[in-house]
Amino acid sequence: MVDSWRLRIQHKTGFTYAGQVASSYNEARMSPRNEPRQAVLETQVQVWPAARTHRYEDYWGTQVTALDIHDPHDQLEVTATSTVETLPPGDLIETGGGADWATLAAPDIVDQWYEVLLPSPHTTLDDELTALAESVRAAHATPHAAAMALCEKVREEVAYTAGATGVQTDAVQAWRQRKGVCQDISHLAVGLLRATGIPARYVSGYLHPNLDAEIGVDVVGQSHAWVEWWVGRWTAFDPTNGVPVGARHVAVGRGREYGDVPPLKGVYSGPANTGQSVEVTITRLR
Incomplete structure (x- = not known):
């Protein structure tokens, strides 16, 4: 029997600024995608302050959530929450195997x-x-x-x-x-x-x-x-x-x-960035 795991991952990250930022444009790479050894059951990205978002796949195949904020803000927080079913390594290549x-x-x-x-x-x-x-x-x-x-x-x-x-x-x-x-x-x-x-x-x-x-x-x-x-x-x-x-x-x-593949990157107009916060919580559901 295959010993799969079901994991919930909550990843919070963001920036704080020394004052009010007029606008910011950001990309989040925090959402897993379906692959042979992992099935994504649910994934969502929440942004504060509220922002218009759209999702696309970049050149390397990574799922990107793009967001831009045009209201003054002194902090940006992005939270990605995903539930993923994962598998053990499976069919490994022998030491002497593979292409020559x-x-x-x-x-x-x-x-x-x-x-x-x-x-x-x-x-x-x-x-x-x-x-x-x-x-x-x-x-x-x-x-x-x-x-x-x-x-x-x-x-x-x-x-x-x-x-x-x-x-x-x-x-x-x-x-x-x-x-x-x-x-x-x-x-x-x-x-x-x-x-x-x-x-x-x-x-x-x-x-x-x-x-x-x-x-x-x-x-x-x-x-x-x-x-x-x-x-x-x-x-x-x-x-x-x-x-x-x-x-x-x-x-x-x-x-x-x-x-x-940075989890969060962007550009903004305003005072200095005073720091980035990162918090990852993982729960095995089964």
């Missing part, structure tokens, strides 16, 4: 996944990391085996440390200080994978923190990040926790890096 190196190097494959083979601002590597990627590639017969080894290496070397970095930290900075958050660890893994010639993308979403979650108990959850790589098909892995993506994970968006 020659397949990934074929011109049609390189052309198909070109955008997720190139370095991006937060996943660009230095000489040391490039050499590491090349050495891991040389030591493994298949891309999938190399990908798993790279994720293990990152997890061994970079300690998860809450608050150690900010949204502007890149892969090289996280590697040099040997600590970071899930965003940094995923940027680093993505950069290393691409440097070996493996198409890789950054995934944002949520993670229930407890392996044995109690039914009906609200817990402080996390906005989370992990990676996916293509070796004949896409496979997902959480390098921060060293596990395949499973029932505790809810995917929201994919892209080259965090900059393609």
Whole structure:
């Protein structure tokens, strides 16, 4: 019997300003979408102050809620509430399985996944990391085996440390200080994978923190990040926790890096932004 989970996620975030803002234009990427391993039963986004919203799917396939406010306001709060049925990892690729190196190097494959083979601002590597990627590639017969080894290496070397970095930290900075958050660890893994010639993308979403979650108990959850790589098909892995993506994970968006999938971003006309608040509550319903 498949051990599915049903999760309710409430994600509150927003900005406060030093005075009255005349107008603001924002995009929220906080709504999960239906996928093979997750079914969205309900999702809604509420905005305060009240705003006109419309929803669309962006270039990378992430569901976006766009909103604009034209009444004076000194605070913006966006709350996304979703109920999602999730599945365990399922059909995992064996260590020696998946496409071989020659397949990934074929011109049609390189052309198909070109955008997720190139370095991006937060996943660009230095000489040391490039050499590491090349050495891991040389030591493994298949891309999938190399990908798993790279994720293990990152997890061994970079300690998860809450608050150690900010949204502007890149892969090289996280590697040099040997600590970071899930965003940094995923940027680093993505950069290393691409440097070996493996198409890789950054995934944002949520993670229930407890392996044995109690039914009906609200817990402080996390906005989370992990990676996916293509070796004949896409496979997902959480390098921060060293596990395949499973029932505790809810995917929201994919892209080259965090900059393609921020939960909330926008522009406004008015005084300085004095801070951003984030609160995620996750409840296992069954």
